[in-house]
Amino acid sequence: MGTMCEKMDNQDYSKVIRVREDSGKQLVSARELYIGLGYRVADYSRWIQKNLSESPYFIENEDWILLRINEEYSGRGQKARDYALTLNMAKKLAMMAKTEIGDQIRDYFIQCEKKLQSMVRVLPQDYPSALRALADAEEEILEALETVKQKELEVKERDKYINSNHHKVNFFDHCVEDDEKLYDMLEASKILMNGRKGGRNTMMYDLREMKILMWNNLPYEQYIQAGYMKVKIVKTVDKYNVEHFSKSTLITNKGLGYLKKKLDENNIIL
Numbered sequence: 595m596g597t598m599c600e601k602m603d604n605q606d607y608s609k610v611i612r613v614r615e616d617s618g619k620q621l622v623s624a625r626e627l628y629i630g631l632g633y634r635v636a637d638y639s640r641w642i643q644k645n646l647s648e649s650p651y652f653i654e655n656e657d658w659i660l661l662r663i664n665e666e667y668s669g670r671g672q673k674a675r676d677y678a679l680t681l682n683m684a685k686k687l688a689m690m691a692k693t694e695i696g697d698q699i700r701d702y703f704i705q706c707e708k709k710l711q712s713m714v715r716v717l718p719q720d721y722p723s724a725l726r727a728l729a730d731a732e733e734e735i736l737e738a739l740e741t742v743k744q745k746e747l748e749v750k751e752r753d754k755y756i757n758s759n760h761h762k763v764n765f766f767d768h769c770v771e772d773d774e775k776l777y778d779m780l781e782a783s784k785i786l787m788n789g790r791k792g793g794r795n796t797m798m799y800d801l802r803e804m805k806i807l808m809w810n811n812l813p814y815e816q817y818i819q820a821g822y823m824k825v826k827i828v829k830t831v832d833k834y835n836v837e838h839f840s841k842s843t844l845i846t847n848k849g850l851g852y853l854k855k856k857l858d859e860n861n862i863i864l
Contacts, residue, residue, distance in 0.1 A: 607702040613681060617808040620706060622684040624658070624677035630699055631691050645687060646677060650832040655810050656840050657683040660795060678809060681707060745816065749852075776824060776844040779811070786853055804856060812843055822849030 611630040614621050624646070628638055646658055654660075661676045679687070681703055688700040777785070783794040790796075801807040806817055813823040824844045831837055845853065 607699055611684075611699065611702070613703070613706045615710070617814075619809055620681035620710060621678045621809060622681060622703075624679050627679065627684055627687060627699070630695070631688065631693070632695055642675070642677065645690075650834055650836070651686075652683055653838055653840050655812075655842075656680075659810060661799075745820070749820065775847055777846075777850065778842065778844055782845045782850065782853070785850060786857060790857075800857065800860070801853070804860060806853070806856065807843070810841075812841055817849070820848075820852075821846060822852050 607630060611622060611626045624642065625638070628641060629635075633641060646652060646654075652658060658677050658679045661678055685700050685703045688696045688703065690696070691699075779798060780794050783797045787793055787797050798807060798811050802809065802811070805814065807813055812825055817823050818825065822845065824846065825841050826844060828840050828842045829837060830840070
């Protein structure tokens, strides 16, 4: 992730509220936005509760996600929490502040969007440029093919590992003969995090760090194609009888074996 915007005319908000780009999404720290808006630090938890966890307008894993709890502590002796907000949600929260600072921060976010939209690939205008572009494209294809070959080797190694250690790993008792069985993140964490520190949120954070899950906890396409994970559409109805649709990640039996190996390789153990 990196800062996407530079200094604005009246106030350099990029030093206070960094806009980061991850998996094609522009994200903002809820804590940095709160501080930038000039709110009282003591009211941060109430602001989060009102605008995130209890808001009927913003949906977890669509508009925001909980980040791993920081090791630093708040003034009340509790671990400080932070959240990643989509840029669109951050704009709305800035506008809802109804202050001059809120308007300036919203303008800053709009400039960030414009800058990202302007960063597009320009088509070659002459023959030499076209040849260079073609060569670059062929190189990208070769790199992609090499990646596919590497993934195939990883799958073979994984299957070899599972077959040779099946009698030693209690965790595989959960992988019943029903190949169609799917596990949500909570169910999967009870299996994969058994004997490890943390639960579902820790597991999802680790999978995001390993680039298996994207910022919104949905899997990258390659893991869907490999048969490790699936995505389903979930419909919910809020207290205003408004329907909301969100996406949820499910893990296959095949995926459980793969993820356990990846967690072991990354030494994510007690």
